[in-house]
Amino acid sequence: MVKFEAIMLEDFLRCSDLTPREVRKKVLQQISGFLESMGKSIASFGLVPNDLSSFDVENQTRELLPERSITVREEDLNAISLLNEKQRHAFEIISHRVYENKSGAFFVDGPGGTGKSFLYRALLADVRSKGYLALATATSGIAASILPGGRTAHSRFKIPIDLLEGRACRVSKQSSLAAMIRESKLIIWDEAPMSKRSAIEALNDLLQDLMNSSEIFGGKVVIFGGDFRQTLPIVRRGNQSETINACIINSPLWPSLEKL
Template sequence: MTEDFMQHVDAETVEAMTFYSIEEKLEEHGRRCSEFGIPSPTSVPYEFESKIINKKAELRIGQEMYALLNQDQLPAADKVLAAHHKQSNNGTCFFIDGPGGTGKTHLYNTLYHLFMGQGIYVMSVAWTGIDAGLLPEERTVHSRFKFPVPILETSTSSIRPHSKEAEEIKKAEVFIWDEAAMAPSYALKAVDILLRDIMNINLPFGGKIMVLGGDFRQVLPVTRFGNRSELIAASLKSSDLLSSFKVIHLSQNMRTGTGEEEFSKWLIQLGNGELPSNEYDEIDLPRSRMLDGNLVNEIFGQHISINDIPTLYNRTILCPKNQHSFLVNEEVLQRLPGTETTYTSVDDVECEDGDDVTNYPTEFLNSLTPLGMPPHKLKLKPGAIVMLLHNLDVKQGLCKGIRLIVRRLQNHTIDCEVATGSNKGSRVIIPRITMTPSDIFLPFKLRRHQFPIRLSFSMTINESQGQTFERLGLLLPQLVCNENIW
């Protein structure tokens, strides 16, 4: 690793830069050098401190993006900018409400570059890794604010006042949070408590400018085994803090193509609850959008050739639950040409009482595929589309939810190509890692050593948030739960 820093600096500086870089990588996963017997950096190398933000370049980018804002985005941007310049009495918290395709991401990035170009430090976060990849800093809420996964009603940040992370947060004047509608209300409360604590100011979010955005018509917080009232209580709509936010609506859809206007309008009416329904709240689906035949044939074709592989990542079939997407993925993989390779995991269990380990035989552990975990038997072919299940390097775009194209299958690593995002086309090497599920309902802690990926020709509705496809099918073998309305 020292070879990355050996240009124009002496050996002592190279060593300091290497240890600091390692510490940075470990901090992304909540760890420190000292935990692994590696010397902790005692100071920040000058070469890292000297990475000054190019204000002129940031301002130029922001102005170019500002010039492209539409009639909905322009007043929204002006309101947020005015809040910092004390030209508005409407408060400093904003919620950008808009369906997919109305330009929320473009608005966030415009504000980010304009503020940074004026020397105003901005932190941008998103609720999921895939959405974080669309923002400049590519950080999730959990990563930036050091919340546990999953975050619970009793969860708090591990950041302490006067720590390095706290000082960095203190310097930020503006926070941008994408897909906030997916977050539970107690996550917003935890951020509020953290910022008040760090700033030592009893104002909402420590007096910071907050720009949240999302679409309550889409995926809401998942509340396992929750009833209707619990689902509603978990939503940001039920948070007392939401009264601090001025809601700004975006409605002009920038993605709707020719001939799609009517269906786009129908989707908005569905999300707004404006469609006629029967006594059971059931609606009639447009007959023109329904398929009686094989959905896999319609989306991927009856036969997949080598020439089809470059376009496979632009197609998907969405399902309500993982169990349905697993079946679709298996069917598509069988149609993909090439030799199939199977990678098996090494599973063990950690229990509070060591004697309980014998109650969970290896065969039983192998049969489990908890939420967010790869299967025990991972079947792949070159050209297969897979999803990353663990944040490996968020700053490089290797975040949970990103889709990859398998290029080479090796014994100990898998060579993949990034299929989407700002790093599209770059090659990455995926290693085996040890993962533990975030499923708190298991009576033990499962440890699985496996490649942190799974097939992604098909995915759940939740996993599709923040992604765009050219061809998409929706498989509904059962009623969709409240938290999975799309």
């Protein structure tokens, strides 16, 4: 790092008004991102100087920066005042858990077109506007694209597509993705009834591991939502009973979810 430091600092010094210390941190964050893409951690290479911590460097890499740069739209903030009675009830219960640092695992149930996504957008805008992280995910890419900053749950939490290989999410506890998940105040998973219960149980295992907690979903505030009247999980060559057994309602987690 010392040998090539001057060369690596050049572009950052030319294009910004940052202090030398901030520029050095930017370079280290870029290196950390490159290493992470190869499954490595910068902490393993002794590149971080004593006046910076590995957490400071890794915590601002490619996973976290896009989340922090999500624009909160005015119309989503205004949506809070337009919520109907049942949406407002759910909004207040969930917000209370978020800002009081209390755990909460919810299932928002409602037929298609009754305003679940409208509620999610209001919650995401409220949390993000206060400077906190909120992760928006969905089972399908189409549903994820409706939510600001939305990703598929399989992509966001590295859940294996073929769950026969095991339930474990492929997230290292030392990665920036793990740091981002730990920092998040709210996690939303839309169209959850379309997903197999094993995927949702894998998320529970991941959060408990990352948060070092035996509470459901590691004590995080997590919202699942969807409509059981629509598409259920797809079980290859499965009969009706196998499909129903794969549903979230047959998960041991289901009785612990608060239904809204």
